[in-house]
Amino acid sequence: MSVESPLCDGSGIAAMKPAFQLIETLRYEPDADFLRLELHLQRLENSARALGFPLDMPAVRRQLAAKGQGNKALRVRLTLDPDGVIDIETAPFEALPAETVWRLGIAKTRLRHDDPLLQHKTTRRALYVAAREEFSREEVDEVLLFNDLGQLCEGTITTVFLEIGDKTCVTPDISCGLLAGILREELLRKNVVRQAILTLDDLRNAQKIFVGNSLRGMIKADLSCCFATL
Structure with missing residues (x-):
């Protein structure tokens, strides 16, 4: 077409x-x-x-x-x-080993929840580059971003998935201002995950954290090593 x-x-x-x-x-x-x-x-x-x-x-x-x-x-x-x-x-392309755990940082850089371009994958990457540069490569493997309302959005190159409560898997709601990731879309269609508006407390209290994209799939993640004060 x-x-x-x-x-x-x-x-x-x-x-x-x-x-x-x-x-x-x-x-x-x-x-x-x-x-x-x-x-x-x-x-x-x-x-x-x-x-x-x-x-x-x-x-x-x-x-x-x-x-x-x-x-x-x-x-x-x-x-x-x-x-x-x-x-x-x-x-x-070389896949990550199955036992890989990515160390996460939280950026002070904020996304705008009402920026419609965030839902499209484009080469407009300045905010994500700025967020990534808040940490060295030795400190973290991926950096998470929140929006201007304090809602969790996404990583610089990944979607975020949290296991909470009764092992329900959730991902930030598209209304928060984030990319409609392909892995995210596949899992939503299969009812493996659901959308939710998530906060820093949700992130800190999650039983498990994963990040992922269509290229690399799901990656286990750990927030304990390093994050900024929001």
Whole structure:
């Protein structure tokens, strides 16, 4: 399916083009093709339509098929610019060991709960870079962000999942201002997790913490090592 939605204002006059691209980061496995491919393409199509990026979906599928070959796992980075130009880059991918536990920090940098662009995956990354730079690579593996209302949102490259109460697994509600992550979407559709508005106390009191994304899957996490004072 092709999406053609020119960047224009209500009068039909071309508007200023965004200074960012849409991005999807996929994982290719020789025995499973692209993981969660249809969810990635659905998000790309939805974002392109919402933000006015022209999209030739058949061309995306053809280019992905050409890149998804070989007998090694790949990290695949797909970008779509405001003119509809598609670019796909690949790099070798190595999964984390099953016993991996990521150390988490909490950033002082805040997201705005009412920023609609946070629900789309784009190359507009300044806030996430700022949050990550609050900690050294030796201190933490991932940094979590809250919004201006004190609600838990997401990591700089991951979705957050908490096991609470009767082992219910919850993830921050999309209304808090966060990316509609692909792993998150898959688990919501399967009723493995549910959305909730979460606070710092919820994070501190969680029985288990996980972070994850479509590239790496679910990763056990530990908050005890380091976090900022909010």
